[in-house]
Amino acid sequence: MPLLDKTELLDQLAERLRQSDRLAHRAEADAREAARSLATESEKKEDGRAAIEYGSLATGQAQRARRVLEELKALSDFQDSGLPSFSRKSPVALGAIIDVSTEDDEGFAERTFFLLPAGAGTELTGPGGDGFLSVITPASPVGRALLGRRAGDTIEVTLAGEVREWTVLEVV
Template identity: 30%
Template sequence: MDKFLLQQQVLQRLAEDLQQTEAAARAAHETATHEENIAENKYDTLGLEAAYLATGQARRAEAIREAMAQWRQFRPPAYDASKGIQIGALVCLVDADDRQQQLFLGPLGGSMKLVSGDQIVQVISSEAPLGRALLGKCEGDEVSLQIASARQTFEVLRVH
């Protein structure tokens, strides 16, 4: 699996998300400033609500731009077993039911599922609970994660 191609897919998906978010922000701004939405009394809050929505969408767009900048600068290093799993690692985990999952540990803002060949790759950051648990682990190590009242345990099968 090619990390560079995965990185390009992440950037493409982020660009698509940015377009959608910017369009939503423009629509909310137009609604907020449209003359028909001027408040006639204290209970008429459509314009105010649209303004809050536009602000939130603008913040989301900025977060996506920051994530894109991080992903553009990101250069996934080769796996070094002496350091264990680091950002940039492509990891294959197996659970107690023998189900495997592929993870690509990347910078912030890239939490998504990608398709590479016939495999699904989950992109996570080191800030995600599973990402934090993986840092420093090596092939054959066990990773345990508490999610609500359930404990999940995985074995690190392969790292690239």
């Protein structure tokens, strides 16, 4: 595994979350405006239903924005507490970057995960655009399976209803 600057990766994730927050706020504002314009332009029953739907969409986008802000705070608090360092024999814990070997119908492959308190499902780009890391959280099936494991351990992960066997190659 090439040397990865965890601070850079956390900054990259925070920027992606801030971008998601901006998009959610913009979508909320657009949906609220659509709901207002439909409600005032016509008294037709169909337009009234559309206005209600746009209002619900706006509420959903506001909730999305709140969740993103909660994730940003969790990420900031984690970073402020100091990034943990791991040795070759360390167990997987929050803040670890984990390389695993996977096997499927297409053969063997390697995947890299970054175990964080927020940002699940986000794909980060390695230094210089080299490689990708998937953000996982302790609440995810993969995160739960990896917690406490060490290099050399084998885990079973169920993805899309299929049990897969992965081997932890390295923890940093």
